[in-house]
Amino acid sequence: MSNGTSTSSISLNAIESAIVGRLKAAGIGFYALLAIFGLLAVLATAAGIHAMIAGHEHYYNVTREISWGVLISTYVFFVVTSTGLCLVSSIGHVFGVQDFMPIAKRSVFLSIATILSGFFVIAFEIKIPWRMAIYNVISPNLTSNIWWMGTLYGIYLAFMFAEFVFLNLNWHKPAVACGFSGSVAGIAAHSNLGAVFGLLMGREFWHGPYMPIYFIASAMMTGCSVILLFHIIGYKINGEKMSAGMQRALEVTSKIGILLICVILFFTTWKMISGLAGHPAGKYEAVMALIKGEYALNFWLFEIGMGMVFPLILFYLSKGRNLNMMLIGAVSMIIGIFVMRYDLVIVGQIVPVFHELGVNEYKHNLSYFPSLYEWVITLGGFGLTAFLFLLGEKLFDGHKVEEH
Amino acid sequence: MFKKIDFDKLKNEGLENVPMQERRNFLKMGLALTGIFAGGTIFSAVSSFDRVFASTEEFKEKYPYKPHYAYVIYQNRCIDCERCIEACAETNKVPEGGYRTRILERDVPDAIGQQREFIPVLCNQCNIPQCTRVCPTKATYKNQTNGIVMMDITKCIGCLTCQLSCPYNARYFNEEKKAVDKCNFCFDTRLSKGESLTACAAACPAGCRNFGDLSDPSSMVYRTVHQIEKTVWVMRPEAGTKPNVFYTRG
Numbered sequence: 001m002s003n004g005t006s007t008s009s010i011s012l013n014a015i016e017s018a019i020v021g022r023l024k025a026a027g028i029g030f031y032a033l034l035a036i037f038g039l040l041a042v043l044a045t046a047a048g049i050h051a052m053i054a055g056h057e058h059y060y061n062v063t064r065e066i067s068w069g070v071l072i073s074t075y076v077f078f079v080v081t082s083t084g085l086c087l088v089s090s091i092g093h094v095f096g097v098q099d100f101m102p103i104a105k106r107s108v109f110l111s112i113a114t115i116l117s118g119f120f121v122i123a124f125e126i127k128i129p130w131r132m133a134i135y136n137v138i139s140p141n142l143t144s145n146i147w148w149m150g151t152l153y154g155i156y157l158a159f160m161f162a163e164f165v166f167l168n169l170n171w172h173k174p175a176v177a178c179g180f181s182g183s184v185a186g187i188a189a190h191s192n193l194g195a196v197f198g199l200l201m202g203r204e205f206w207h208g209p210y211m212p213i214y215f216i217a218s219a220m221m222t223g224c225s226v227i228l229l230f231h232i233i234g235y236k237i238n239g240e241k242m243s244a245g246m247q248r249a250l251e252v253t254s255k256i257g258i259l260l261i262c263v264i265l266f267f268t269t270w271k272m273i274s275g276l277a278g279h280p281a282g283k284y285e286a287v288m289a290l291i292k293g294e295y296a297l298n299f300w301l302f303e304i305g306m307g308m309v310f311p312l313i314l315f316y317l318s319k320g321r322n323l324n325m326m327l328i329g330a331v332s333m334i335i336g337i338f339v340m341r342y343d344l345v346i347v348g349q350i351v352p353v354f355h356e357l358g359v360n361e362y363k364h365n366l367s368y369f370p371s372l373y374e375w376v377i378t379l380g381g382f383g384l385t386a387f388l389f390l391l392g393e394k395l396f397d398g399h400k401v402e403e404h
Numbered sequence: 405m406f407k408k409i410d411f412d413k414l415k416n417e418g419l420e421n422v423p424m425q426e427r428r429n430f431l432k433m434g435l436a437l438t439g440i441f442a443g444g445t446i447f448s449a450v451s452s453f454d455r456v457f458a459s460t461e462e463f464k465e466k467y468p469y470k471p472h473y474a475y476v477i478y479q480n481r482c483i484d485c486e487r488c489i490e491a492c493a494e495t496n497k498v499p500e501g502g503y504r505t506r507i508l509e510r511d512v513p514d515a516i517g518q519q520r521e522f523i524p525v526l527c528n529q530c531n532i533p534q535c536t537r538v539c540p541t542k543a544t545y546k547n548q549t550n551g552i553v554m555m556d557i558t559k560c561i562g563c564l565t566c567q568l569s570c571p572y573n574a575r576y577f578n579e580e581k582k583a584v585d586k587c588n589f590c591f592d593t594r595l596s597k598g599e600s601l602t603a604c605a606a607a608c609p610a611g612c613r614n615f616g617d618l619s620d621p622s623s624m625v626y627r628t629v630h631q632i633e634k635t636v637w638v639m640r641p642e643a644g645t646k647p648n649v650f651y652t653r654g
Contacts, residue, residue: 056577057501064502064567064573067568126562127562127577128562129561131541131560131561132563135540136540136561139541139542139559141537141539141540143537144538144540146538196538196565201643201644201645202569202643203569352573353571353640354508358510358512359509359510360509361508361509
């Protein structure tokens with residue numbers, strides 16, 4: 001260990017000069033993209049702070065009845081992605097499946113980038129975020145899934161950060177220990193996020209054990225698409241030829257992706273059927289809104305089409321080798337999954353709690369569409385992920401994996 | 405196989421000889437079988453009678469709070485004058501756009517006779533509140549003395565999970581307070597200052613909104629709830645929250 005420390009301290013200058021060299025060598029296109037994505041994040045910060053000071057009610061379209069809007073669904077999207085990256089990449093470097101080894105570093109880095117983006121977005125959604133920092137610690141409510149989710153994601157982030165450091169130092173054992181602990185914390189945190197929705201009595205679209213289970217499976221599906229996207233783009237940016245090991249890693253990732261798409265299609269089918277059979281009050285209306293109501297386009301085109309069926313076909317046809325086909329499939333899947341999260345959060349709220357009472361005020365489904373500010377902050381979240389990804393490619397030299 | 409009974413020759417034993425328990429069972433069975441149309445939900449008077457006692461033995465034996473504040477709404481008496489809403493807003497400084505209580509309106513054009521009714525709603529001060537379970541910082545909590553679901557506004561982070569967990573849409577975010585706001589039976593504005601009624605109950609000119617102590621046999625809410633002649637129901641019983649706001653007609 002002491003040897004490792006001295007080696008790393010000696011080589012600090014070398015690392016610094018290598019990083020500076022890589023940054024200097026980067027082209028104008030790289031810096032232009034970095035500036036655009038950085039600007040998106042800055043704009044989002046400005047919009048979020050303005051809304052916080054001037055009053056969220058004036059700038060966000062969320063209401064008393066639909067209290068969670070696109071910022072919550074974007075947060076869910078990012079943490080789903082982060083958990084997925086962590087879980088899929090852990091197959092290799094934590095559980096020892098050699099084929100997955102090459103994707104470890106970039107995936108762990110991206111899991112940190114995406115969860116930071118999630119925190120970034122939700123910081124502008126929560127009305128008084130600084131109180132959370134204080135009272136989550138001094139006044140914890142152990143029956144609250146939100147509390148557990150927040151706390152466990154904090155622990156998860158710490159483990160992922162430590163794992164990334166150890167991976168880059170090539171300290172294999174602590175990296176595996178942190179990766180394993182991060183995976184456990186990630187699963188616990190993420191299923192708690194599912195339970196935030198699933199344990200709400202009287203919100204029939206969400207209520208039940210489905211959500212925590214679905215969230216984990218769905219996270220792994222998302223993880224596959226994001227790993228494919230960023231690895232293929234990463235190699236395009238760095239202009240390097242993919243090693244056979246990396247090609248094999250992406251091939252197996254696309255196969256796991258196919259499996260998980262099938263799992264989620266299966267889940268979704270039964271979710272829909274259970275919402276239709278016997279017209280369960282509160283759930284039926286929500287499911288119908290997805291099948292042939294105001295969310296039908298979202299559901300059929302984005303969730304089913306772009307999110308699952310189209311990428312399933314492309315991944316299958318690509319045989320895990322046609323990178324362009326896999327790239328298109330991954331992009332389509334990520335867009336579909338973003339809409340999936342949006343529908344999951346919004347459609348769960350559109351049936352009014354007093355709908356069954358038959359009162360004039362709540363006869364129809366409620367409506368919501370994000371405001372400009374909400375869109376800007378959402379885009380800022382994506383901007384932050386892209387900014388960190390690009391920066392990471394240069395700082396960590398394409399996340400190359402040395403042989404252990 | 406069975407001895408044949410000739411009903412015509414049986415002697416009338418007289419109603420006065422039927423034990424009280426038998427009478428009760430018969431009455432309960434009749435109400436359970438017929439079911440009663442109430443508040444948009446069909447359920448038997450017997451089951452709502454059980455719910456009055458919060459459905460579990462411990463609540464039947466002893467109310468968990470003293471005073472156990474509760475509210476009885478005579479639904480047919482509401483005339484939608486909205487004095488309750490105004491009194492609430494004024495007393496509790498409810499900003500425009502928000503409300504702690506409101507009156508819902510139900511039109512039933514096909515009904516025989518009366519075709520419109522008004523349904524006042526407010527926080528149900530549930531015995532098993534979901535809002536207090538989901539709050540990450542204990543900013544909302546059940547007062548252990550009187551059972552009122554209160555807010556500690558200094559701890560509210562504004563995640564709005566409580567709003568979504570409430571089956572009665574009783575919560576809203578108050579931008580002036582920078583915290584979620586809800587009905588607390590006017591605890592800080594009236595009850596703690598010696599008043600015996602909430603602002604809305606005091607302002608109601610029709611005897612629709614009634615406030616009292618469910619554990620006090622002399623209270624009107626006690627007498628209304630602890631009987632089976634008239635149907636008493638609660639909103640959204642399926643949410644399992646054991647509400648303390650009861651509805652009846654009469």
